[in-house]
Amino acid sequence: MRQIATPTAAADGDERRRRIQAGPAPFGKPDRSAWAWAGAVGLLAFAVRLHGLGDKPFWLDEVATLHRVTIPLPDVIASSLHADHSPSYFLLIWLVAKFGASQWLLRLPSALFGAVAASLAFALGRSVADWRSGTVAGLLMALSPFEVQFGQEARSYTLVSCLILTSLWGLVRLARDPAAAAIPLRAPGARRGAWLAYGLGMAAALDVLNVAIPWFVAANLGAI
Numbered sequence: 578m579r580q581i582a583t584p585t586a587a588a589d590g591d592e593r594r595r596r597i598q599a600g601p602a603p604f605g606k607p608d609r610s611a612w613a614w615a616g617a618v619g620l621l622a623f624a625v626r627l628h629g630l631g632d633k634p635f636w637l638d639e640v641a642t643l644h645r646v647t648i649p650l651p652d653v654i655a656s657s658l659h660a661d662h663s664p665s666y667f668l669l670i671w672l673v674a675k676f677g678a679s680q681w682l683l684r685l686p687s688a689l690f691g692a693v694a695a696s697l698a699f700a701l702g703r704s705v706a707d708w709r710s711g712t713v714a715g716l717l718m719a720l721s722p723f724e725v726q727f728g729q730e731a732r733s734y735t736l737v738s739c740l741i742l743t744s745l746w747g748l749v750r751l752a753r754d755p756a757a758a759a760i761p762l763r764a765p766g767a768r769r770g771a772w773l774a775y776g777l778g779m780a781a782a783l784d785v786l787n788v789a790i791p792w793f794v795a796a797n798l799g800a801i
Contacts, residue, residue, distance in 0.1 A: 611703060615715070619696035622719035626688035626728035631681030635731070642667065642683065642731045646674035665784050666733035683731040690735040691728030695719040697742040705749060733785050740782035741792050747774030748796055 635643055641660070645653050645667045653671050657664035670683060699715025718724055727734040750771035751758040760767040779796060782789035 611700070614708075614712070615696040615699050618699045618712075618715035618719055619692040621716075622695035622724075622728070623688060623692035625719065625725055626691050630684050630688060630729055631679060633680070633729075635680060639680075639683075639731045642670060643678060646671045646678060646683065663784055663786065665781075666736055666786075669736075670731065680731075684729055687730055687732065687735045688728045690739040691724055692719075694724070694735060694739045694742050697739065697746060701742065701746055701749060704753075737782050737786040737789055740778050740785060741789060742778075743774050744776075744778030744782060744792070744796065747771045747776070747778060748800065751775060752800070 645656055648656065650668075650671065653667050654664045657667050669686065673682060673686060676682060695715050695718040698718040699711045701711070702714030703711025724735070724738075727738075747770075751768055754768065757766055757768050758771070762769055762772065775796075779789070779793060783793060
């Protein structure tokens with residue numbers, strides 16, 4: 578039996594074709610429930626990382642961090658560069674060490690950065706797919722044994738992960754709305770926040786740890 582096309586069906590078909598040709602819709606403003614759930618994922622990640630944070634003694638790489646936060650500021654930079662390390666993370670921990678140099682306190686920034694990374698993973702998953710994808714991504718980042726381990730070390734691994742995810746957030750926003758991404762930054766409607774997140778997040782990640790170089794290559798290839 579031949580199906581008779583109605584004006585409504587034809588209009589629906591035209592609408593579907595228009596959406597496919599237009600590509601993904603640009604990001605809207607996140608609602609309060611999204612902010613609340615991202616915060617919940619981050620709090621869970623933070624709580625997991627706080628458990629036993631100061632129980633274990635410093636291991637070899639953390640001893641190097643401890644050494645650098647207990648010497649004068651010029652020596653922090655010289656020591657880092659001599660070991661082929663960027664001094665940026667050690668300058669941050671040098672400031673933290675002004676309040677104490679215990680295992681718990683020197684590892685606390687890593688726990689914080691790991692929690693923020695879990696929230697960013699949720700936000701990215703939800704934005705490009707749906708709530709379920711965002712929840713899975715956020716929980717994987719929050720509960721991954723490797724991520725929890727890095728979040729309990731006085732090293733720069735969770736900081737660089739957080740910065741890379743920030744850059745990825747900016748790149749996804751730009752890719753989802755290429756017309757707005759092409760607008761000059763001074764013009765109304767320009768994606769200034771997305772460009773700042775993409776550019777500054779990438780630059781900061783490269784300044785922290787050279788493992789960000791593959792992300793730099795992948796991000797630019799993806800943008801092209």
